[in-house]
Amino acid sequence: MAEQQKSIQEELSHPILLAERVIKSAQEGESFLAYCAQLAKQGPKVPHQPRGAPPGAPASASVYDRPLRRIAADVSKNLDRALTLVRKCKRQVFAIISIADHREVSSLLDSSADDVAWLLSIFDSESDGGGANLSLPPIASNDPTLASVWSYIAAVQINHHHRGRIDAANNLSSFARDNDWKKNMIVEEGGVPPLLRLLKEGASPESQIAAAGALVSLGNDPKRVKLIAREHAVAVILQVLGDSPIRVQIAVANLVANMAEMDSDVQEEFGKENVIRPLVMLLCVDIELDDTKLQSGNTSIHSLVQINKELSRNPLLNHTLHSNSSTSLHMKDKGIESPELKLDLRISCANALLKLSKGCLLNCRKITETKGLLCLAKLIEKEKEELQTNCLMALMELAAVAESSTELRRLAFKSSSPAAKAVLEQLLRVMNESTSPTLLIPVINSIGSLARTFPMKETRIIGPLITLLGHGNSNVGTEAAIALGKFVCQDHFNRVENAKAIINSDGIPRLMNILKANGRDQLREPVLLCYTRVLNMPEY
Incomplete structure (x- = not known):
């Protein structure tokens, strides 16, 4: 300085x-x-x-x-x-x-x-x-x-009255929404540090929300997101998530989702700085979970030690993790928040976890090392519409990473794990009860990604997948065929038994109907692959 x-x-x-x-x-x-x-x-x-x-x-x-x-x-x-x-x-x-x-x-x-x-x-x-x-x-x-731009940035940085800083931040946000040229100008002229300072030290929730909104408007490009992160944005975000009113936490969770979606390096930086833990905690507020199920399966000793250290250092987090009362991480205004506001917070946190988990093993591990899987399963069971969809999408991304990671499958999705059992119950329930493609497609994708984790005695999956082959939405039928293909693929240890189950459940005629309806030229390869593998089983 x-x-x-x-x-x-x-x-x-x-x-x-x-x-x-x-x-x-x-x-x-x-x-x-x-x-x-x-x-x-x-x-x-x-x-x-x-x-x-x-x-x-x-x-x-x-x-x-x-x-x-x-x-x-x-x-x-x-x-x-x-x-x-x-x-x-x-x-x-x-x-x-x-x-x-x-x-x-x-x-x-x-x-x-x-x-x-x-x-x-x-x-x-x-x-x-x-x-x-x-x-x-x-x-x-x-x-x-x-x-x-100069005038607004100066007002955000040095205005003595927080109303003036709010107005300036909102004006920067409006400027940024116009076009990328204005976004680049705001960043190049040094607009990010004052906005982060306002987010961190804002005199009111309105000022912090205005700062977060401006940063979201700027962060629709990987290059600009990198520049925002370079100004120590992740550390500021972590602090604000744990020490702000719900309205601010919603805005910051949206900022996390936006930045994580734009750049994989920033996505991983969030994981390294442990932004995931407060997001999971906020998602779990008011959710009754059995404390014996705190960890999703055989969590590593290192992870348990880290969790215990955090709880010992911060009694507030300990209370949040184990309390079933209506408590958030921290409320500056100490007021009782409305159910609608709490719902918005969960929607934003679930969306942030969805973006953080996509294709990132580190972040998926951190989500599953908390009670994240149990919380997602509980919300899928109890909630509807956007929150339920976000939770299913987050679970789909976790499962997709687990499909290519033996370690994550073993630690988080082992069939004997209480969290894995809870997840499977909800996936089966939605698959059997729902007709919405918005819900069914992430469910089917999750089951397909986790195909290698289900034991031979688990017989409740193949039948519903075959039923969905005849769904009125062609995308649902195609995804169901792709998932079935993973149950009979070469490296699946139960492929022969699964093939028999497909045949005994009249899966072959349904697969043939999909082939006839879509045509071989337009059909995605995994559908045809499932069909041919089943037909080529020695037992058929």
Whole structure:
């Protein structure tokens, strides 16, 4: 910080020094005396401000230096040109000086004075509680958006009144929604650090929600998400998730989902920083779970030790994990939240876990090492609509990763695990009771991914899958055929028994109907693969 502040002071010192030289040289001019006198009068229009933070900037806030540096550099360039001109007048070099030169330099100095006045007005307007300064400085005459972005970012960073910071953050969010060019400008002009600071230290839930919304608007591109994460966003998010009102936690969970979906490196960073644990805890609030089922199967000793350490360090988390009362991680407002707000929180947390788990073994392990699987199963059982769908989709992503990870299958989806049993019960229930493709497709995909985890004695799966081959939605039938193909694939230890079950349940005619209806050219290969493998079993 000291080096950065010193650099800002140097940026300010140079134009001040040049202005003093212009005044002195203009006063000593020996030609074009009237014009030199005019330039000497214009010098003081470039204010001689203290070599530090501009007036109005609070001592606790770092100076927003992007417009300051740009304007200081432009002012220095114009003053340097004026100094060159008046020195020529002093040496009486008549041949290369014209009235037009003086007029042009005079115009440049006027523009520089206006730029400096605009810059100072930003800090003055924030210090007296006003909004962002939306006037247009000459330096931004060709790009009006730049002046607005500068003004809004400055307001987010240094405004003394949180209403002004909220408005500025919301305006940045609106700007960002317009197009990617504006998003890139906000990021390039240093808008991310002030927004993260507002999210972390906001004086009200509204200010934190506004900051989170602006960051979501910016984060629809992997490159920008990387830049947001580079500003220590993950650590800020972790803190806010555990120490904020529900409304803020909803906004931050949405931010997690957005960032995790955009970039796999950031997705994994969330896992390494353990953002998953508070998300699972918030998802589990008010859910009655048997404490003996806290872990999903044979969780590793290392994971148990880590959980115990966290609980011993933070009694609040311990209470949240084991309490069946209506308690969130932390409520600054201490109020009793509405059921609708709690539902929104669960929807957002389930969606965040869905995005975090997609294709990421590390995050899937962390979800299953908590009581995440049991909680997902319970919510699938009790809830409807968006929350139930999000939980099923999250489970589908967990199962997809487990399909390619022997370790995850063994630790989280072992058939004797209470969590795995609870998950299977809900998958079978939805498969038998629901007709909605939105629910059935993630259920079928989950069962197919977990095909190798089911023991020979588990006979409740093949029949419902065969029934779904005749579902009115062709995607459901195709996914059911793909799942059946995984039960008879070459590396499935029960493939012969599963093939017999498919045959005995009249699966072959149903598979043939799918082939006839869809045509071989349009049919996905796994459907045909299932059909041919069953037919080629020696027992058939």
